[in-house]
Structure formats: structure tokens, C-alpha cells
Amino acid sequence: MHKFPACVFQYMKVIIPLVVFLVIGCIAAAGCTSALNSTAPVTTTPIPQEPRPQYVIGVDADFPPFSSQDSTGNFSGFDIDTARRVAEIEGFDVTFVAIPWDSAISSLESGKVDMIWSGMTVSPERSAWVNFSVPYYRVTRSIAVREGSGFTMEDFNTGKIRIGAQAGSTEQEWVEVNLIETGRLPEANLSLYKDISSMTGALVNGTVDATLVQAPTQARAIHGKPLVVIGNTMDEDTYAVAIRNNDTRLQATIDHGLGILMSDPVWQEMKAKHGLQ
DSSP states (O other): OOOOOHHHHHHHHHHHHHHHHHHHHHHHHHHHHHHHHTOOOOOOOOOOOOOOOEEEEEEOTEETTTEEEOTTSOEESHHHHHHHHHHHHHTOEEEEEEOOGGGHHHHHHTTSOSEEOSSOBOOHHHHTTEEEOOOOEEEEEEEEEETTOOOOHHHHHTTOSOEEEETTSHHHHHHIIIIITTTSSOGGGEEEESSHHHHHHHHHHTSOSEEEEEHHHHHHHHTTSSEEEEEEEEEEEEEOOEEETTOHHHHHHHHHHHHHHHTSTHHHHHHHHTTOO
């Protein structure tokens, strides 16, 4: 067996730790470089946006200043503006469709529309079939006759004249309850019309002697015609949005949106825009 000189052992004591240190350093450096080179870009999966709710609103296309439809199909009016504002507040989209007023409730019940938002008055008869939002407007009913006809409110209240009303309206109900059922007006003397325009035309041409319409709409209907308002029924109607009676969530949404809108100064501006107080 060969023996190494003592100087060799001393040399190895210095060299071996140095080699180990260098090897560890290289491994560490290689690991860091590999980690840096292998870093992949961070990707995130976008959270899908929930679609905005879509609702179909049924309106009377001939009921200014609350709702009207022009020859191009565009809707306008106070109720149209109000519905759009509430939709913005609550985050849903709306589509308007014209519906015959005498089938408005059935259109809602059948699902053809989700709401009726068009000067619909609250009544016990309607409340038996649908739910109503918080009230948002009040109106009176007015009576119009031809200028120079000589007809008076006494003639109207005692059932001495022929009366026109819109089919399916609370004005029809008023005449039936207060004049026909009390025996003052023969049933044959109440004529019903599908819309305000045809009813006003009947008054102009003498088919009826008086029309009973909610006051703001009556004023628009007779403007520029040889007709005049002689009085009103003294009681008020309340407007609200009609909603299916099982759709309590939508009712709460509409109530909330109307509450915010009616407390905003813009509410008075909207009414003024359409000549309402």
C-alpha cells in the first residue's frame, strides 16, 4: 500500500470543499434559470355575464299623452318614458307591443305580455285577476260633447244622452254601475269603441252625444275639433302597472324602480314634458 505524503492530504482538505461548493452553486444557478425560463403567462377565465332580463310590455297604442304608436311603429308617451327609466334603474330591457284594451288582462294572463303599463286604472274587478304596482299617477274622468249641442252634466248624470266609452275601460264600468244598473241610462245608449280615436270620431259625427274619457287623454283627443268638455265625474282613477299575480318578484322590482324614479326631480320634468301635473 502506497502512502501519500502529508502535503497531499493538506491539499485535498482545501480542494474538496471548494469543488463541493462550486457544484452546489452551479446546480442552484441552473435551477433558478430553469424556473425563470419555464414561467408561463398567467391566464384567467372570464366570468360570463348574466343576460339582462327581457320583459314585454302591453300598451294601448292610442292613449296620449301616456302611450301612442306612430305610423312607423315607434312608441312614445309618459308611460313609455317611465317604463324605460325604471328599466334603466333596475337593469332590464323592455319591448312594447300594442294590445286591444278590451283583452289587456287576458293578454297578461296568457303570457303574451309580462306587464300592462299604459294608463291602466286600479279597480276591484281588475285586482281580482292581477297584481298592481305602487300607484304612480291619478286622473279624473271628463265628459265631452259637441260645441253648441246644449247638452249639460245633468243630461249626462240622468242618462238622457247617448254615451261613448272605450271597450274594456273603467269608464265603461263607471257608466254600467252608475247609470245603467241604476236604471238611468238604457243599455242600448252606451256605445263601446276599440280606441279613443274612433270614439272621438263618433262624437264628432253625432253617433253619440258624449264621451267619457280620462281627462288628460280627453283633452288631447278633442283638441282642434268642434268639441268641448262640460264637466267630470268628480272621482279619481289611480294608475299602476298590472303584473301577473304569481310574479311577485317582478312586482317588487317595479315597485322599487318606481319608488326611486318618483323621488327624483326628473319625475316632475317627465310629467311636464307630457303636459301632466
